[in-house]
Amino acid sequence: MRPMLDRLLKRLIVLGELDVIWPDGTASHYAGEPGPSATIAIHDESVIRHLAYAPGMAIGEAYMEGTLTPVNCTIYDVLHVLLASVELAERRIPVLRAQAMFNRIARPLAQMNNARNARRNVAHHYDLNGRLYSLFLDRDRQYSCAYFPRGDETIDEAQAAKKRHIAAKLLLDRPDLTVLDIGCGWGGMALTLARDYGAKVTGITLSVEQLTESRARAQAEGLSDRVNFELIDYRAVDRQFDRIVSVGMFEHVGLPNYQAYFETVHRCLKPDGVALVHAIGRFDGPAATSPWLAKYIFPGGYSPALSEVFGPLERSRLRSTDIEILRLHYAKTLNHWRRRFAANRDTIASLYDERFCRMFEFYLAGSELAFAVQDHMVFQLQLARRQDAVPLTRDYMVDTERVLARQTA
Template sequence: MLEKTLYRQLLSRAFDIPVAVTYWDGKTETYGTGIPEVKVSLKKEIPLRAMTSQPTLVLGEAYMNGEIEITGNLQELIASAYRQAGSFLTNNPFLKHLPKISHSEKESEHDVQSHYDIGNDFYQLWLGKTMIYSCAYFEHADDSLDQAQLNKVHHILNKLKPEPGKKLLDIGSGWGTLLFVAAEEFGLEATGVTLSEEQYRYTQQKIKEKGLEGKVTVLLTDYREIKKHYDYVTSVGMFEHVGKENLELYFKKVQKVLVPNGRALIHGITGQHQGAGVDPFMNKYIFPGGYIPTVAENLTHIMKADLQLSDLEPLRRHYQKTLEIWYKNYTRVIPQVKKEYGEPFSRMWSLYLQACAASFEAGNIDVMQYLLTKAPSGTGLPMTRKYIYQLEK
């Protein structure tokens, strides 16, 4: 009886919107003022200790297994919990006792392949034609997802102000779109690095289809193994995979592979006030070994790597919109996903996409673009940002 009372007290302080909760005993209670925007049905009692120790993992698994049903906007429910001061979701003790996660080259390979090698067919269902799995850049409110993803690629390359004929390395090159644009539109000799066999095969096939042999190369190897030097480095959505203990090494590797006065554009998820660190649900089911650093962490490593920060741009709302479009695309193919991968997998990805959108909406994570240059002298970049936007017209 006491635990049930404590359970209700816990949920009554969890959200800043009115929510109706139907408990496993059939009783429904409404928390907050007004008509409930979201209804939560708990089909099974979840131990209170589990709820308060690792809430995202426990609730995520319950949702995957159909033990929790949500009627209404799940993204808004999660964003509400993140906004609510004192919510059990925002006071997660797991992050205060962050475990060390090993990131040897073999372990990194396993982590990357467990996520990206689900199969190209799966990602093609909802990513769009560009097959870009990172924050898009919406120059106009009515940009389609595919247009916004190409906007992002151009935005990255324009920031570098690259010269035709020079060499670019893309660390964590995904399905290769940035490589293709760099070669076809900017005249660069582009090399990509990935640990995903699926992405590697896909990129190899596209290189042949586009006739880009000799202009684009993709390597199935760890970024730590790169020995050559490049005029430019890009890395999009990559540092989130290297692990807390390898962030310094990662930025030092970027510095090492750049020629003197070389430039790098590093794009990734981070936190402005505090990092998301390691989330137990995400680490177990979505991104094994992942770690979301703070801006301060990254800037410290950038300075230690003897790189110059030339520009820093937040794109939080762009990633929220990207995720919302991905989820909209995903909802259209849920029956197919259920058939091919099963109900729990389908619900897991539904939760993941909406929870990430909620995190960006609430502002507890962000995405940043770091424009970096390597010493010793001037950067060769214009004095103001105007050149970026002039090139985008």
Template sequence: MRLLSHLLKRFVRNGQLTVVNAAGQRFVFGSGENGPRVTARLHDQKLERDLFLNPELAAAEAYMDGRLTFEEGGTVFDLLLLFSVNRSGLGSHPVQQALRKGWRALRRFHQANPVARAKTNAASHYDHPAEFYRLWLDETMAYSCAYFEEPDQPLADAQRNKFRHVAAKLGLSPGMRVAEIGSGWGGLSIYLAKQCGVHVTAINVSPEQLAESRRLAEIAGVADQIDFREVDYRDLTGTYDRVVSIGMMEHVGVAHFDAYFTRIRELLAPGGFALVHAIGRMSPPGTTAPFIRKYIFPGGYVPALSEVFASTERTHLWVADMEVLRLHYYWTIRAWRRRFEARRSEVEAMMGARFTRMWDFYLSAVELGFLHGSNMVFQLLLSERRDDVPVRRDFMFTNEQALLARDSLKDEPA
């Protein structure tokens, strides 16, 4: 425990971590003030070295494999909360600083997403059965940041708020042609077709999501207004009055940002504009955490705003509007994690114990990243000309109120 103790003494400044090693010895770190108290048991001696060398990845893999467990009612969320309130102490350790320097040197390799690899990377996360996602997503099947009127608003209502908020910013009229890059489970496309009367070309590289999207569009009665295609964004052609991309840019990779924004510009018809909604960081450019990179979103990267704007500058796009959603994704993921935990036994029966623990670690980690870390969500309106987007922001609020009234009328029973 000598090396691991050296790290944990510097790391745990808030709260308290008790470690029970494979020999049954107990080691206590921290005073217990200003943070949670967690007791973790390490089930083999090798884990001590692994945790010292790469604690973020080793802790996740050990929990997934059952080599790291918790006592006294603790959970992996408690451990990650302890990490979250002590993250500066971990980052200041010389070994961890060297590790992060190595990650930064390799980040373009980690984020390489040529067309074939992008499809494989997407499949590793999104091509799980729709029934799995249906267990813990809400009825809209939206798998991106919702838009809350208040923190405890029902998740489905908050996701519909997001659809309405996006539609309002797009300034849609019936008959418009809209391209959606990265269409998920089809919720936004269905909303835009049904509530705004537009025709949507929705692209995705996940066959599982596309099949479910087509089914949901049939149920909603808008299948004839939506063309769901299995196409990479680089291969989409044609011109559209509007382009929208929700939760897609995080999968592009920093080396491909220019290709992404260039394709958006090329898809826009004269006078058209685009909305991009993505996770970003308020801190300088960095890397993707090793657990997320290896198991959850291979090829993914959350960009700094400086990287985003550098690319829009190079690709000659006007950033006509920007909004930062700071806590909305925290509230979204908190709801997902609670719903996941409530259906945990069903998830385990469907997907297995190791997968369930992996997803538990993932949801806990990203929830806390939006609470205590540097992550947030941004929405951009982009255009080729300076006045394609209305020059006063009032149009968004006027549109949103009109959509709210229209949605209320359409939701009333006949």
């Protein structure tokens, strides 16, 4: 198997340098154009076979198990070399091309997120020990892309800016507007809209852990009369709202359910209402979720190309009143999370174990690089049922956001 993996790496590394120390202690050097560099040690012969046949799954599993380790570098450095090269070389390497094709074919089954599967998939990631997320997220536990108007914000400042950015697009121009928050997380967005903008918010989630925390936060802040949190699937909501917001949830919907998702937004939005969907997407067209990410982090998850979003959106009869692409903002967000995770690694290991820490390190590093050197981005879609639901130009967004920024400075 070593000759097979050797040939793969010779073709793969087209940018940067990778040194491999094999189980017998010998070493190989692979280099392309000038770029990042890293060294790995493979400690078990079985890892070589897995890497040769299924590299997308094998490298993450080997790192988790400690049978593949970075040498004088981090897993971020290793993935930087590999992912930067994959972006350039994937289409001309048979095993990578075949794996990508198989993953594309298997997408509908993997993303069959009916109500039962959706709840199980959410529990897999979001019902982890709540203290874990407090150790690497911002104070408000915003687990989605932050917004960096200057570029040098702290994570708390950037997440506050993200909420202002979204609030401006929701056109919260009068008190007591009713808002549905689809996928409300730990309640930060819902509580902010109620506390700072006078909205009456219903937040929905499928995570028991998030529901408990959100309700506790609402009670502690004296907002229980303005914010209600429910454990319910988005498809089961049967009321109409003035505004709908969905941040970081669309990635869990799954391709087969996009039509139902947008039809739900249409059904639950009042005729003059405004909705805002904030989600991860990809620039380079339809693809598939990393098999490692789908198995260990986000089962049923997928970040779509916009071409996959607009067909179901158009059929739902919703109007796209504004579209914005956030480039590199999530790379900056994930860099903050990765560094905070590292600073609190010993505490996190005491909650779980070393294998869990390595799994999360691999996830955070790979995700950051997906935005920094690959094709991932974030899109925000402002939607309405009527074309005249929002002003004719975007000036109101910018003006409102600047006023809000001054008020909170």
